[in-house]
Amino acid sequence: DAKTTQPNSMESNEEEPVHLPCNHSTISGTDYIHWYRQLPSQGPEYVIHGLTSNVNNRMASLAIAEDRKSSTLILHRATLRDAAVYYCILRDVRGGGADGLTFGKGTHLIIQP
Amino acid sequence: EAGVTQFPSHSVIEKGQTVTLRCDPISGHDNLYWYRRVMGKEIKFLLHFVKESKQDESGMPNNRFLAERTGGTYSTLKVQPAELEDSGVYFCASSQESKGNYGYTFGSGTRLTVV
Numbered sequence: 027d028a029k030t031t032q033p034n035s036m037e038s039n040e041e042e043p044v045h046l047p048c049n050h051s052t053i054s055g056t057d058y059i060h061w062y063r064q065l066p067s068q069g070p071e072y073v074i075h076g077l078t079s080n081v082n083n084r085m086a087s088l089a090i091a092e093d094r095k096s097s098t099l100i101l102h103r104a105t106l107r108d109a110a111v112y113y114c115i116l117r118d119v120r121g122g123g124a125d126g127l128t129f130g131k132g133t134h135l136i137i138q139p
Numbered sequence: 140e141a142g143v144t145q146f147p148s149h150s151v152i153e154k155g156q157t158v159t160l161r162c163d164p165i166s167g168h169d170n171l172y173w174y175r176r177v178m179g180k181e182i183k184f185l186l187h188f189v190k191e192s193k194q195d196e197s198g199m200p201n202n203r204f205l206a207e208r209t210g211g212t213y214s215t216l217k218v219q220p221a222e223l224e225d226s227g228v229y230f231c232a233s234s235q236e237s238k239g240n241y242g243y244t245f246g247s248g249t250r251l252t253v254v
Contacts (some may be wrong), residue, residue, distance in 0.1 A: 053149060069143075069245035069246050072243060077240070126172060127182075128184070129183070
């Protein structure tokens with residue numbers, strides 16, 4: 027899977043929007059962009075994924091750059107429960123190759139009350 | 140629907156002993172994965188089952204680790220004999236498909252401490 031680059035940490039205030047960036051300049055045309063998060067003492071949790079178009083679900087929105095070399099996870103109104111490590115991961119739509127998700131260090135999101 | 144369930148949540152064993160971790164995936168999910176995070180490191184893939192078959196075990200660290208998924212339902216991961224460096228959190232995940240346009244559901248993990 028192609029490599030992604032994320033800031034080590036970000037801080038935001040409760041009830042404000044949060045934009046978490048991810049760079050993936052070597053993304054291939056068949057790579058989906060996935061986001062997972064890991065809350066303290068829990069397993070990773072799927073957040074959202076997309077290929078080319080922006081995506082929305084009940085948890086977040088995913089904005090994908092036109093050239094697909096970067097993306098942004100948007101939490102529209104952060105709560106204290108959103109404090110977690112957020113991982114941006116590329117997955118080839120075809121599957122195959124190394125089957126597992128490649129977790130990097132992620133972005134540690136801190137939410138201030 | 141029930142999520143991915145892992146047993147036990149915590150295990151403390153002595154070096155040289157054997158430990159077996161269990162994962163119950165979401166019902167109907169053919170794909171089951173094992174991951175682990177050792178202290179201070181990133182989460183790493185261990186192996187992938189499709190039903191009862193090992194699809195990819197490239198991440199298994201050595202032959203002290205044995206994973207099984209008899210009948211294609213729950214899976215076990217046995218560490219025998221356990222070493223100090225095996226301490227960490229072991230996660231299991233399942234998914235309907237293995238292709239990149241599906242998300243995975245993870246369990247809460249088993250925290251293994253080898254003393």
